[in-house]
Amino acid sequence: MRFIRFFLKRLVHSLFVIWGVVTVVFFLRFLTPGDPTTALVSPDAGQDVRDALREELRLDEPIYIQYFEYLTDLMVGDFGNSMDVLDRPVTEWIFSAYLIRSVELALAATFVAVVIAIPLGVISARRRHQPADYSATLFSLFGISTPNFWLGIMLIIIVAVPVGFIPTGNPGPLFYQALGDAVTQGNFGGLWDWLRHIFLPAITLGTYFTALITRLTRSGMLEEIGKPYVKACHAKGLPETLTLYKHVLRNTLIPIITILGLQLGTLIGGAIVTEVVFEWNGLGQLLIDRISSRDWTMIQGIIIVIGVSFVVINTIVDILYAYLDPQVIDQ
Amino acid sequence: MEPLLRVEDLTTRFFTEEGQVNAVEKVSFDVAGGDVFGIVGESGSGKSVTALSLVDLVDSPGRVTDGSVWFRQPEMAERIAEDQPEAVDGEMVDLQQLNSRERRALRGSEFALIFQDPMSSFNPSITVGEQVAEAVEVQKRAKANPRALRSRTQGFGLGKFLTTSMVPTVDYVSDEAHARAVELLDTVGIPDPAARATEYPHQFSGGMLQRAMIAQALATETSVLIADEPTTALDVTIQAQVLQTLAEIQDEHDMTTVLITHNLGVIARMCDQVGVMYAGEFVERGTLEDLFERPTHPYTEGLLGSSPSLDAASQRLQPIEGNVPSLFDEEMDNRCYFADRCPKAMHECLTKPETYDASGSESHSARCYLATQEYDSADALPEGYFDD
Numbered sequence: 001m002r003f004i005r006f007f008l009k010r011l012v013h014s015l016f017v018i019w020g021v022v023t024v025v026f027f028l029r030f031l032t033p034g035d036p037t038t039a040l041v042s043p044d045a046g047q048d049v050r051d052a053l054r055e056e057l058r059l060d061e062p063i064y065i066q067y068f069e070y071l072t073d074l075m076v077g078d079f080g081n082s083m084d085v086l087d088r089p090v091t092e093w094i095f096s097a098y099l100i101r102s103v104e105l106a107l108a109a110t111f112v113a114v115v116i117a118i119p120l121g122v123i124s125a126r127r128r129h130q131p132a133d134y135s136a137t138l139f140s141l142f143g144i145s146t147p148n149f150w151l152g153i154m155l156i157i158i159v160a161v162p163v164g165f166i167p168t169g170n171p172g173p174l175f176y177q178a179l180g181d182a183v184t185q186g187n188f189g190g191l192w193d194w195l196r197h198i199f200l201p202a203i204t205l206g207t208y209f210t211a212l213i214t215r216l217t218r219s220g221m222l223e224e225i226g227k228p229y230v231k232a233c234h235a236k237g238l239p240e241t242l243t244l245y246k247h248v249l250r251n252t253l254i255p256i257i258t259i260l261g262l263q264l265g266t267l268i269g270g271a272i273v274t275e276v277v278f279e280w281n282g283l284g285q286l287l288i289d290r291i292s293s294r295d296w297t298m299i300q301g302i303i304i305v306i307g308v309s310f311v312v313i314n315t316i317v318d319i320l321y322a323y324l325d326p327q328v329i330d331q
Numbered sequence: 332m333e334p335l336l337r338v339e340d341l342t343t344r345f346f347t348e349e350g351q352v353n354a355v356e357k358v359s360f361d362v363a364g365g366d367v368f369g370i371v372g373e374s375g376s377g378k379s380v381t382a383l384s385l386v387d388l389v390d391s392p393g394r395v396t397d398g399s400v401w402f403r404q405p406e407m408a409e410r411i412a413e414d415q416p417e418a419v420d421g422e423m424v425d426l427q428q429l430n431s432r433e434r435r436a437l438r439g440s441e442f443a444l445i446f447q448d449p450m451s452s453f454n455p456s457i458t459v460g461e462q463v464a465e466a467v468e469v470q471k472r473a474k475a476n477p478r479a480l481r482s483r484t485q486g487f488g489l490g491k492f493l494t495t496s497m498v499p500t501v502d503y504v505s506d507e508a509h510a511r512a513v514e515l516l517d518t519v520g521i522p523d524p525a526a527r528a529t530e531y532p533h534q535f536s537g538g539m540l541q542r543a544m545i546a547q548a549l550a551t552e553t554s555v556l557i558a559d560e561p562t563t564a565l566d567v568t569i570q571a572q573v574l575q576t577l578a579e580i581q582d583e584h585d586m587t588t589v590l591i592t593h594n595l596g597v598i599a600r601m602c603d604q605v606g607v608m609y610a611g612e613f614v615e616r617g618t619l620e621d622l623f624e625r626p627t628h629p630y631t632e633g634l635l636g637s638s639p640s641l642d643a644a645s646q647r648l649q650p651i652e653g654n655v656p657s658l659f660d661e662e663m664d665n666r667c668y669f670a671d672r673c674p675k676a677m678h679e680c681l682t683k684p685e686t687y688d689a690s691g692s693e694s695h696s697a698r699c700y701l702a703t704q705e706y707d708s709a710d711a712l713p714e715g716y717f718d719d
Contacts, residue, residue: 229454
């Protein structure tokens with residue numbers, strides 16, 4: 001019961017946040033100079049052509065009318081049409097392969113980070129001030145301070161080019177399609193294709209994240225180990241591994257889950273550089289593309305989708321948090 | 332009767348970056364089976380470190396550097412007599428000479444601890460019942476297979492952790508252990524124990540949680556209970572209740588107890604033998620009667636004078652002036668550490684006194700010249716001698 005109330009409260013919060021995102025994104029367009037007609041119409045065209053286009057795009061209406069029309073359309077899931085490639089709905093663009101590719105890449109990067117970082121952090125904490133710890137620290141330092149574009153290019157030069165079968169760019173098949181092939185037809189070629197395509201981008205995008213989580217796990221473990229309950233575990237003769245994993249790691253993971261959620265949101269919308277380096281054709285690349293043509297409805301649509309995924313992920317994180325840390329629900 | 336626990340010259344030092352700290356200095360005492368030995372002293376006198384040193388739980392940079400903790404454990408004595416004859420004396424085993432794994436195996440099976448602050452001594456994200464049940468389980472496994480120390484840890488690594496996180500039914504703690512935990516919570520006076528067992532530490536009050544900690548200590552069915560300021564973090568009224576529970580359980584199970592406290596009232600109520608600690612040393616040791624009726628060391632007198640009593644309600648409490656001395660090795664002079672606060676400091680006190688028998692009784696000793704001679708005011712140190 002307490003849990004359901006907690007969940008509903010979070011849901012209402014989320015709706016307000018999404019509404020806020022929509023509003024800010026909508027009004028931001030009036031802070032940018034020019035409008036889509038500047039990009040669409042040739043510079044020589046007369047004012048009358050421009051005005052006709054503005055009327056067609058309904059840019060001549062008062063701003064509040066535009067806002068409420070946009071909101072009411074959004075309610076039924078209509079993001080409007082693209083202002084660049086006319087007559088094509090924004091949703092058709094976003095909810096095609098673009099979003100899926102971005103989500104896939106973000107999840108793959110997170111997977112890489114979690115699988116490497118948490119064991120590395122645990123080892124680092126257990127062997128504090130020993131060679132293993134210093135190596136992990138060095139790795140984290142490297143990971144945190146390496147810019148994505150450089151790492152991506154270096155991986156292409158050092159790994160992709162000599163190895164050969166790892167592509168230097170272009171996304172492979174979509175995961176769910178490849179998986180479907182593997183399950184229904186027993187054809188694993190698609191999965192392998194997917195894997196070799198996503199390998200380098202996932203590492204590029206996940207390195208910073210891996211380094212961050214490694215550091216957090218290490219310091220979190222060390223902080224927890226110093227707490228009195230760990231001494232109490234030792235005092236009651238609990239096996240060391242049990243103390244470490246069941247008690248210490250569990251409590252260490254609670255704050256890390258939050259960071260994981262926040263970062264996953266960033267990765268979905270913020271993989272722009274990595275997407276451009278590997279020609280990934282995800283949301284980030286689409287966004288960059290549309291900003292240059294002042295395709296307002298597209299930009300709004302993409303940012304709203306990124307915002308919503310942030311909110312959704314964080315709601316999931318909050319729920320997970322409540323499950324992991326029983327003190328949250330009562331507060 | 333041979334004691335169950337015999338501590339000889341236990342010395343614990345902390346090697347910090349600022350220098351060496353002599354937290355516990357040559358502490359010796361015996362505890363007979365079923366007795367309660369109390370250690371009393373001010374904050375920073377080394378009481379808690381003494382308790383932790385007994386079970387090798389002193390955190391780095393601290394280390395037990397010297398001394399022995401003899402513990403009567405005939406089975407173990409027999410087992411290791413051949414390999415480590417120097418660690419065995421009759422039925423007694425010197426815990427300090429055991430390897431760390433054997434020593435660790437004694438925690439939870441022979442020694443249990445109760446800590447000062449129940450709120451931080453329980454893991455906040457695991458139910459109280461589960462944590463008590465863990466202690467039951469440790470004891471159960473140790474008993475089922477006392478020799479194979481590894482059996483306790485067997486099959487509980489990272490892999491098992493991941494599976495148990497996903498499949499909660501697979502767990503280190505068995506159902507019987509859970510059931511026993513509920514029984515134990517009932518024993519220590521927690522109402523509706525089955526429901527409380529599923530609650531988390533933050534849903535408990537301090538007193539209830541301290542009871543749960545007593546249940547956890549009880550779960551181990553150990554022979555020695557070490558209680559480190561078990562009532563300090565509680566309200567005064569709750570203190571009395573928890574102390575009552577502790578006394579009943581101590582009585583019922585005939586548990587040998589080492590009780591650490593700064594509260595003389597607790598000492599008077601619970602203990603058979605008492606050690607008074609000052610600056611890492613025992614300054615006086617004896618039976619409860621020895622200390623309360625015939626205090627020899629001026630520090631003990633001071634402690635008694637600074638605690639309220641009903642008989643002398645009209646008198647003002649006499650605080651002991653000054654603070655505990657620094658325990659940094661380089662700052663410790665070779666004199667009686669209490670001399671600078673002592674109302675009866677004499678010129679002899681500038682040389683460190685030995686431990687002498689006091690009041691003619693064998694059990695009563697004091698590290699003070701006054702145990703062997705009368706105070707002579709002609710020999711007193713001038714006022715303000717230590718001021719510079």
